[in-house]
Amino acid sequence: MPTEPDDDLVLTLRVNGDRRRLLIPANRTLLNLLRQDLGLTGSKHGCDVGDCGACTVLVNGAPRLSCITLAAEAQDAELLTVEGVAVGGALHPIQAAFHEQVAAQCGYCTPGFVMALKALFDERPDPTDAELNEVLGANICRCTGYTKILAAARQARERMNGRST
Amino acid sequence: MLPLPTFSVLSPRAVSDAAQMLTDHPQARLIAGGTDLLPSMKYGLFTPPTLIRLGGVSALQEISVTEAGGLRIGAGVTLRAVGRDVRVLSLYPALAAATRTIATSTIQAMGTLGGNLMLDTRCAWYNQSTFWRGALGGCLKCHSAPEGAICHVAPKGKGCYAAHSADTAPGLLLYDAEVELVSTRGARRVAVAALYGDDGRDWIRRAPDELLTAVILPPPPAGRVVHRKLRARGSIDYPLLLTAAAFDPDRGPRVVVSSVGPRPVELGGVAEAWEAGGVEAVAEAAYKQVSPLSTHVWPAPWRKKMVRVEVRRALEAAISGV
Amino acid sequence: MSEPDSPVGRRGGKIDGLPKITGAARFTDDLTLPGMLHGAFNRSPHAHARILSIDVSAALALPGVYAVLTGADLPTPYGVIPVAQDEHALAVGKVLFIGDEVAAVAAVDQETARRAAALIRVEYEPLEGVFTIEDALNPDKPLLHDERRRKGDTNVLRRVFQKYGDPAAGFAEADVIIESNYDYPGSTHVPLETQVALAQPHPDGKLTLWSSTQIPHYLHRIVSKVLGMREQDVRVIKPDVGAGYGGKSDPFANELCAAALARKTGRPVKFILDREEVFYAHRGRHPTRMTLKMGVTNDGRITAADFKAWAAGGAYASYGVVTAYYFGVFLPLPYKLDHWQFESHRCYTNHPPCGPKRGHGAIQPRFALELHLDKLANAIGMSPDALRLKNCVEPDTETSNGLRITSVALKECVDKVLAASGYLEKRGKLGPNRGIGLATSAYMCGALHPIVQSEMPQSAVQICADRSGRVSILSGTADIGQGSNHMLAAIVAGRLGIPETDCVVLEADTGLTPVDLGSYSSRVTFFAGNAAKMAADQLYAVMRAAAAEKLGGEDVVMLGGKVFRESAPEKALDFAEAVQLAEERHGTLGFVGHYKPPKIGNRFRRQSVGPSPAYSFTAQVAEVVVDPETGFVTVERIWAAHDCGKALNPTIVEGQIEGCVYMGVGEALAEEQSYTKHGLHRAPSILEYKIPTVFETPEIITIIVESNDKEGPFGAKEAGEGPQLSTVPAIANAIFDACGVWMNEAPFTPDRVLKAIERRDREARRASFDGA
Ligand SMILES: Cc1cc2nc3c(=O)[nH]c(=O)nc-3n(C[C@H](O)[C@H](O)[C@H](O)COP(=O)(O)OP(=O)(O)OC[C@H]3O[C@@H](n4cnc5c(N)ncnc54)[C@H](O)[C@@H]3O)c2cc1C
Numbered sequence A: 001m002p003t004e005p006d007d008d009l010v011l012t013l014r015v016n017g018d019r020r021r022l023l024i025p026a027n028r029t030l031l032n033l034l035r036q037d038l039g040l041t042g043s044k045h046g047c048d049v050g051d052c053g054a055c056t057v058l059v060n061g062a063p064r065l066s067c068i069t070l071a072a073e074a075q076d077a078e079l080l081t082v083e084g085v086a087v088g089g090a091l092h093p094i095q096a097a098f099h100e101q102v103a104a105q106c107g108y109c110t111p112g113f114v115m116a117l118k119a120l121f122d123e124r125p126d127p128t129d130a131e132l133n134e135v136l137g138a139n140i141c142r143c144t145g146y147t148k149i150l151a152a153a154r155q156a157r158e159r160m161n162g163r164s165t
Numbered sequence B: 001m002l003p004l005p006t007f008s009v010l011s012p013r014a015v016s017d018a019a020q021m022l023t024d025h026p027q028a029r030l031i032a033g034g035t036d037l038l039p040s041m042k043y044g045l046f047t048p049p050t051l052i053r054l055g056g057v058s059a060l061q062e063i064s065v066t067e068a069g070g071l072r073i074g075a076g077v078t079l080r081a082v083g084r085d086v087r088v089l090s091l092y093p094a095l096a097a098a099t100r101t102i103a104t105s106t107i108q109a110m111g112t113l114g115g116n117l118m119l120d121t122r123c124a125w126y127n128q129s130t131f132w133r134g135a136l137g138g139c140l141k142c143h144s145a146p147e148g149a150i151c152h153v154a155p156k157g158k159g160c161y162a163a164h165s166a167d168t169a170p171g172l173l174l175y176d177a178e179v180e181l182v183s184t185r186g187a188r189r190v191a192v193a194a195l196y197g198d199d200g201r202d203w204i205r206r207a208p209d210e211l212l213t214a215v216i217l218p219p220p221p222a223g224r225v226v227h228r229k230l231r232a233r234g235s236i237d238y239p240l241l242l243t244a245a246a247f248d249p250d251r252g253p254r255v256v257v258s259s260v261g262p263r264p265v266e267l268g269g270v271a272e273a274w275e276a277g278g279v280e281a282v283a284e285a286a287y288k289q290v291s292p293l294s295t296h297v298w299p300a301p302w303r304k305k306m307v308r309v310e311v312r313r314a315l316e317a318a319i320s321g322v
Numbered sequence C: 001m002s003e004p005d006s007p008v009g010r011r012g013g014k015i016d017g018l019p020k021i022t023g024a025a026r027f028t029d030d031l032t033l034p035g036m037l038h039g040a041f042n043r044s045p046h047a048h049a050r051i052l053s054i055d056v057s058a059a060l061a062l063p064g065v066y067a068v069l070t071g072a073d074l075p076t077p078y079g080v081i082p083v084a085q086d087e088h089a090l091a092v093g094k095v096l097f098i099g100d101e102v103a104a105v106a107a108v109d110q111e112t113a114r115r116a117a118a119l120i121r122v123e124y125e126p127l128e129g130v131f132t133i134e135d136a137l138n139p140d141k142p143l144l145h146d147e148r149r150r151k152g153d154t155n156v157l158r159r160v161f162q163k164y165g166d167p168a169a170g171f172a173e174a175d176v177i178i179e180s181n182y183d184y185p186g187s188t189h190v191p192l193e194t195q196v197a198l199a200q201p202h203p204d205g206k207l208t209l210w211s212s213t214q215i216p217h218y219l220h221r222i223v224s225k226v227l228g229m230r231e232q233d234v235r236v237i238k239p240d241v242g243a244g245y246g247g248k249s250d251p252f253a254n255e256l257c258a259a260a261l262a263r264k265t266g267r268p269v270k271f272i273l274d275r276e277e278v279f280y281a282h283r284g285r286h287p288t289r290m291t292l293k294m295g296v297t298n299d300g301r302i303t304a305a306d307f308k309a310w311a312a313g314g315a316y317a318s319y320g321v322v323t324a325y326y327f328g329v330f331l332p333l334p335y336k337l338d339h340w341q342f343e344s345h346r347c348y349t350n351h352p353p354c355g356p357k358r359g360h361g362a363i364q365p366r367f368a369l370e371l372h373l374d375k376l377a378n379a380i381g382m383s384p385d386a387l388r389l390k391n392c393v394e395p396d397t398e399t400s401n402g403l404r405i406t407s408v409a410l411k412e413c414v415d416k417v418l419a420a421s422g423y424l425e426k427r428g429k430l431g432p433n434r435g436i437g438l439a440t441s442a443y444m445c446g447a448l449h450p451i452v453q454s455e456m457p458q459s460a461v462q463i464c465a466d467r468s469g470r471v472s473i474l475s476g477t478a479d480i481g482q483g484s485n486h487m488l489a490a491i492v493a494g495r496l497g498i499p500e501t502d503c504v505v506l507e508a509d510t511g512l513t514p515v516d517l518g519s520y521s522s523r524v525t526f527f528a529g530n531a532a533k534m535a536a537d538q539l540y541a542v543m544r545a546a547a548a549e550k551l552g553g554e555d556v557v558m559l560g561g562k563v564f565r566e567s568a569p570e571k572a573l574d575f576a577e578a579v580q581l582a583e584e585r586h587g588t589l590g591f592v593g594h595y596k597p598p599k600i601g602n603r604f605r606r607q608s609v610g611p612s613p614a615y616s617f618t619a620q621v622a623e624v625v626v627d628p629e630t631g632f633v634t635v636e637r638i639w640a641a642h643d644c645g646k647a648l649n650p651t652i653v654e655g656q657i658e659g660c661v662y663m664g665v666g667e668a669l670a671e672e673q674s675y676t677k678h679g680l681h682r683a684p685s686i687l688e689y690k691i692p693t694v695f696e697t698p699e700i701i702t703i704i705v706e707s708n709d710k711e712g713p714f715g716a717k718e719a720g721e722g723p724q725l726s727t728v729p730a731i732a733n734a735i736f737d738a739c740g741v742w743m744n745e746a747p748f749t750p751d752r753v754l755k756a757i758e759r760r761d762r763e764a765r766r767a768s769f770d771g772a
C-alpha cells in the first residue's frame, strides 16, 4: 500500500459495462472524468457544488453527485450513467414514461432525475409516493414544476409492477 | 466548471494506516463522503495538499451492539444507512430522523455520520466563492483574509460565530453519545457534549492528527428524544435552527438548540422552568437564552422568535411520546 | 379544423424528446472542438468605481494563457433595444456592479484561465453607489452612465406616463376608493444550464458561434456589430438549451468574448459561466415598488385606476425601456377600464441588471391589481369572482388603450376553475389558517411591433417535402425546452395529414434557417406557427392538385399518412407517392411561409409597445395553509385554467402551465435577489437562492380552455408565460382568506407573514381595547 501521496492515479473501473483504465490527476472529479476524459456528456452540471442533482450517477448502484465525488472513489467500481440506462437500444421504463409524459422540457435536469429514480427502483421495485417524492426532492427542475416528472415516475412504477396506467 | 485545487490522494485500508498518514502529513485533510469538504474546496475555503480517503477503510463502516446494550456506529457509515438501520430506528429514533432531514436523499447516501459530526461551521458571509469573499474583504474565518478583516456578524467582536449546522449533533448530545478519536498516540473518547468549542474558526476539540472512528451510544434514555429542524425548504437546505428535546418522566426535560452559534447548546435552567411553568416556561427560557445572529441569509429576529416555537413543539412531542 | 387522428391536439412525447432522456442531447458545453481554449472573466469587486488602470502582464505571463481582452479591445456599445445601447462586452472606464466583467482570458484549460483572470491587477477609484429607488431619483447622486449627463439628470432610464379617459371623473363616480402600496421583489431565472458559448474562427475570416441563447437573431446582429464583422460572416447556432425563461434573451459577455478571443487566438474558445456568475448576468425580474388607487361602484363596476411604479433595474438597460411600458399597458387587461392612468420609472442602480423574466413587466402590476380587486370586493361585499366577471373584457372589442381584443375565454376559465376547486363553497369557510384565493390575468402572444422597426416578416419557415415522404422544416425559432420544434412539426404534419414524427425540424442556425425574432414575449406559437402553416398550405395545395389529377376527382383529403378521395377512400395513395406525383408536376417541393402581424390601427400612436395580435387568459385558484406561529405558507394546490386558444399538444401545454405556476410559487414564497448594503449578492447559489423543490411545489391541476383564435395557427395562442401572472396574487388572496392579512409585499416569507399576523393581532387588541 503506498503511503506517499499520489498526484496522479491509475483508475480502473467499469463504465456502463465497459472496462476502462485511465491515468488521471488526483483532483479529478467523477463528473469531469465522465464528461472530459470519457466523453460521456449525458451527465450535466447545474451548480457544480452538490446543490442541484443534475450530475447524479450510480456508483455500485448507489446514487452519487459526481460533481462532488472524487474520481478516485470510483476505483474498481461499477459506474452507470444516463447513457447506459437504455440497454440494447430499448428505453428503460423510466425513460419511456418520461417521454410519454413530456417530463423533460429543456431536458437539462433529466439525466439526474432518471439516475436518481433508477437507483430507487433498483432498490425498491414498488416505491410509495412518499419515496418517489424523497428522490425527486434531491434534484432541481426549473421547467416542469415536477408535476410531469412525478407523473412519469408513477407511470414507470405502475408499468414495472405490471399494473396498467 | 469550478476547478478543485491540486492535491494528492492517499487511500488507506485500515484505521491504523489512516492514523499514521495523518501523523505523517500534518497538512492533510480527511475525506469521507466529501459532501462538505469538496464544495468548500471548490469555493476555495482551504487548499490542503493531501486528502486521505476514508472510503476504503471498511472498519469504519460497521454498526454493532455494545456490551452495555447501546450501539457503536462507525464514522464511515452513511447517513442513509444510519437512518434505515432497524436498531437505530427502534433505539434512537431521533438520530434516524435527523439523518433523514439532511440535505437530500442522494447526499444522505454519500455523506457519513463521522463527516456530519465533523461538519465545518457555516456562515452566510463565509460559505461563498473566492471572488465573493474577496469583494466582501473576507472575514475572520477566512484563512487568507486581508489585514483588518472583520466579522460581518459581530463587527466589533474578535470572535467568529459561524453556526454549527450538523443535524445529528443535538440528538446525539441528548442520547449522551460519545465519539472515539484515534491517533498514533492511542484512542480516546469524548462526549459529544464536550466535542465542540465556542469559536467558529476553532470549533472542534479534536487534535489535528486524530481520526474520528465511531459514535458510541449508551442504552437509550427512559423517555423520548425528539429532533426538529427548521429549514427554508423541504430538502437541500442546511438548518436555520435545530432543536432536540428529551423528556424523562422521572428526570424532566432536556433541551438542546443548535445552528445558532459554533456549538450545539444544552439550555440551562430547564428543570427550574419546567417545575415553574411547564412547556411554555421552558420555551420562554429558551427564547431568553438563545440569540441567533445574522449568520444565515434569513433574518435573525425571526429565527429568535422561532426558538420559542420550536422548543415548545419539540418538547410537546417528546412528552406526548412518553 | 383538426381531425381525430391528426397530430394537432395529440397528447404525448415530443418529436425531439428522446435524446434528452437518453443522454444523447447536445447542449453547448457538450460540444468540443480540436484545439479548443477556455475562457474566464476577471470581475469587478466594486459596485461602482472608475477603472484607473488594468495590468494584464502577470496573466499573460502564465504558461497556457493565449490572450487577454479588456474593454479597450471591444469598445462598441450595444444593447437589444435600439434606444438603449449602454453595454460593453467588458467594462469601459467604469464598473457598475459587483460582478461586472472587466477582462477576459483564453487559456489552455479552465483552471489556467481562472488562475490567470485572478492575476489581472485592476486599480479602481471607488464611487458612491446607487442602490435604492430614492438614490436613483436623487439628482445629487452620481450617474451610472455619466455620458448621459444633462443638468438635473437622475438615474432614471425611462419614465412613461399615459392617461386614458378621465380618471378624475372616474374616481368621482366610485362608491369606494382604495389606495395601497405594493412591493414586488427582484427574482432571477436560474435556468439549470448556465450560459455557455463556443466560438470557432475560420481561416476565411468567418466565425461560428454556438450558444445557449434564446434569441439567435439578436445575438447574431450584436456579435457582428461588436466584433466589427459583416453579418453574413457570422453564423450563430443554438444547440439544445437548458431553458431560459427570458434569462438568455440578451447577448452576454461570455458570448462576445468567446467570439473575440477566438478571432484573436485563431482557436476555438469555449466560455462558460459558473452558477454564481449566472446570478451576476441576471436580467431577471425588476424589484418594483408600486402604488395603486382604484375606485369601484357598489354594484362592482371598476370606475378608475391610478397606478405608479418604480423599478430598481440594475446597472444596464437590457429590455428595461420595454418593461417601463409593459408595467402600464397590461395593467387593466383582462378587465374593462375606461378611466385610468399610469406612471412608471425604470431606474439604474449598481446591481446586476434586470431584464425580461417570464411574464415580463406584467407580473408586478398583476400582483398589485389582483390583490386590490379582492380588497375592493371585500369592501363592497361582493364575491371576488363576481367582481372579476362583471368587469371582464369581451371578445372582439378594443380596450381603452387601444388593444384589439379578439378571442377571450376568460369567463369559461373562471367558471371551470371555480367548479374544480370548490372556491365558492370553500372561501371563508376553510377554518382558521387555511384559505383559498382567486386571480385572473391576460398576456400577449408576441408583439405587433418588432424591437427593431422594420416591415419585414417577424417569423419565417421553410419546408421541403422529400420523395421519401419526410418533410423537413427549417425555422429560426429557438426551442429552449418549451416544445416549439414539436409545435412546428404538429402544425405542418397536421396540415398534411402525416404523423409529426415524419417531420424533421432544423432550427436556430442563422447560417441555414430563415430569420425568426426568437423565443420571447410568447410569440413563437402564434408567429412561427402561422409561418409554418402558410408554408404547409402551399405544399398542401400543390400535392392536392397532383393527387386530384391522378385520382380523378376534387374531393381529395390528406389524412393518416394517406391521400385519397373522400368518395373513394379505398383507392388511397401513400403520402410519399403523393409527394412524388407532386414533384413530377411541380418540381422540387420547397415552400416558404412567413408571418407579419396584421396592421392594427391604434388610436394611440405612442402605443407601440404592448399591442399583440391576440391575448391568452388565465384564472387560477390557490389553496394554502398558514402556520400562524412560524409564518410558513404551504401552497397545497393550485387549479389553473388557461385559454391557450388551442392546445396543439395538450401534454406540452399542461407542462407550460405547470412550469409557470411553479415559477410563480417560487416568487410567491421565497425567491428574492437580495444584496448587502454594498451591493453584493447575498445568495448567488442554488443552495441559498430558494427556488422550490418538489416539497414546496403544490399539486397543480391544469384545465385547458380553447377559444380557437381566428388568427392563431389552428386557433392556438400562447401558454408559456401567461399562466404565471395569476399565481402570486392567487396565493396572496388565499393567505388573506386564511388569516386575514394582506400581503402587499412579496415574497411571502415566514418572516413577513409572521410580522403581518403580529400586526393583525396588535390591531385587533387595540380595537378591542378601544371598543371596551
Ligand atoms: C447541498 C448540501 C446540503 C447539505 N445540507 C446539510 C444539512 O442540512 N445538514 C447537515 O448536517 N449537513 C448538510 N450537508 C453537509 C454534509 O452533506 C453532511 O454534513 C455530511 O454528513 C458530511 O459527511 P461527509 O462524509 O460527506 O463529510 P466530508 O465532506 O467527507 O467531511 C466533512 C469534514 O469532516 C472531516 N472528516 C470526515 N470524516 C472524518 C473522520 N472520520 N474523522 C475526522 N474528520 C473527518 C473532513 O476532513 C471534513 O472536514 C449538506 C451538504 C450539501 C452539499
Ligand code: SF4
Binding pocket: B122, B123, B124, B125, B126, B139, B140, B141, B142, B150, B151, B152, B153, B154, B159, B160, B161, B162, B200, B295
Ligand atoms: S461569524 Fe463572522 S467571522 Fe465567522 S464566518 Fe461569519 S462573518 Fe466570518
Ligand code: FES
Binding pocket: A044, A045, A046, A047, A048, A049, A050, A051, A052, A053, A054, A055, A056, A065, A066, A067, A068
Ligand atoms: S452539478 Fe452536481 S449537484 Fe449540481
Ligand code: FES
Binding pocket: A103, A104, A105, A106, A107, A108, A109, A110, A140, A141, A142, A143, A144, C192, C242, C243, C481
Ligand atoms: S426540464 Fe428543464 S430543468 Fe427540468
